[in-house]
Amino acid sequence: MIISSWNVNSVRVRLNHIIQYLKKNKPNFLLLQEIKTESKNFPFSEIKQIGYDSEVNGQKSYNGVAIIYNKKISNINLNVINDEQKQSRTIAVDVNYKNQLIKIISVYVPNGNPVDTDKYQYKLKWLKSFETFLINQSKLKNKLIIGGDFNIIPNEEDVYNPEDWENDALFRIEIRKIFRKILNEGYEDSFRLVNKEPNNYTFWDYQQRSFDKNKGLRIDHFLLSKNISHLIKDVTIDKFLRTLERPSDHVPIRLILN
DNA sequence: ATGGCAACGTTTCGTTGA
Numbered sequence A: 001m002i003i004s005s006w007n008v009n010s011v012r013v014r015l016n017h018i019i020q021y022l023k024k025n026k027p028n029f030l031l032l033q034e035i036k037t038e039s040k041n042f043p044f045s046e047i048k049q050i051g052y053d054s055e056v057n058g059q060k061s062y063n064g065v066a067i068i069y070n071k072k073i074s075n076i077n078l079n080v081i082n083d084e085q086k087q088s089r090t091i092a093v094d095v096n097y098k099n100q101l102i103k104i105i106s107v108y109v110p111n112g113n114p115v116d117t118d119k120y121q122y123k124l125k126w127l128k129s130f131e132t133f134l135i136n137q138s139k140l141k142n143k144l145i146i147g148g149d150f151n152i153i154p155n156e157e158d159v160y161n162p163e164d165w166e167n168d169a170l171f172r173i174e175i176r177k178i179f180r181k182i183l184n185e186g187y188e189d190s191f192r193l194v195n196k197e198p199n200n201y202t203f204w205d206y207q208q209r210s211f212d213k214n215k216g217l218r219i220d221h222f223l224l225s226k227n228i229s230h231l232i233k234d235v236t237i238d239k240f241l242r243t244l245e246r247p248s249d250h251v252p253i254r255l256i257l258n
Numbered sequence B: 001a002t003g004g005c006a007a008c009g010t011t012t013c014g015t016t017g018a
Helices: A015-025 A044-048 A118-139 A173-184 A190-194 A226-231 A239-243
Strands: A002-007 A029-033 A053-057 A065-069 A073-078 A090-097 A100-108 A143-149 A187-189 A220-225 A232-237 A253-257
Touching: A002 A015, A002 A100, A002 A143, A002 A220, A015 A029, A015 A044, A029 A100, A029 A143, A044 A053, A053 A073, A053 A090, A065 A090, A065 A100, A118 A143, A118 A173, A143 A226, A143 A253, A173 A187, A187 A190, A187 A226, A190 A220, A190 A232, A220 A226, A220 A253, A226 A232
Parallel strands: A002 A029, A100 A143
Antiparallel strands: A002 A253, A029 A065, A053 A065, A073 A090, A090 A100, A143 A220, A187 A220, A232 A253
16 A cells, blocks of 8 residues: 655645646555645546545645545544644544554644744644644554654754754754654654655755755654554655646655555 | 745735745
């Protein structure tokens, strides 16, 4: 089974890239973030034409997440946590894989900048309640795959110039500690299980030729509950998508399961 | 070569993102 996750920065602008990606890589699930549209304007029929169904938690202008899939799913859940600002940042489905029930979550964590505003406080509170949800799931011994834009740079090797980012909402110690706490509660950063090399990024800013200079960030992640981490065969970053005309500033990450 | 983002909504600029 193949599961990909991609912050597309507008599903309507990126539709051709998405279709190209589905045809080429044939993931069974594609988790989207920042679709930037209401659910009713999601391109359901264009995606259905190439054999995929879609579940959508949309929002006008900003945020919005979705799951595109070609497997039998159940238990669709918009909003796995209570979002105090009612922003569309999570969607989950269950799938039966090798006789075990696995919950697949597409997540778009708040950015949190600037750090001296309520946007940062919102990120902190949001992450705390997401952490609580994941701890509860862990206690229940549930099997989870969480893919998405976490807006967290986990470590120094995940950013081109760490000293420039020390006080940024993506890299503050306080934020990185929450990420570590989640891992300590029984989750695996799947990419780091298969690749220890620095400078592997999933995002490059549109500005200042960041992609050409490889000035990027690793902020898109696949976390797996440790009770299914043995299923991880490979995790790749599909950097090619950043070279297309009018790309998203993020590229997909792709999880291949045994 | 010596500069330089993009998407949205309502516009033709302000806001947001990372």
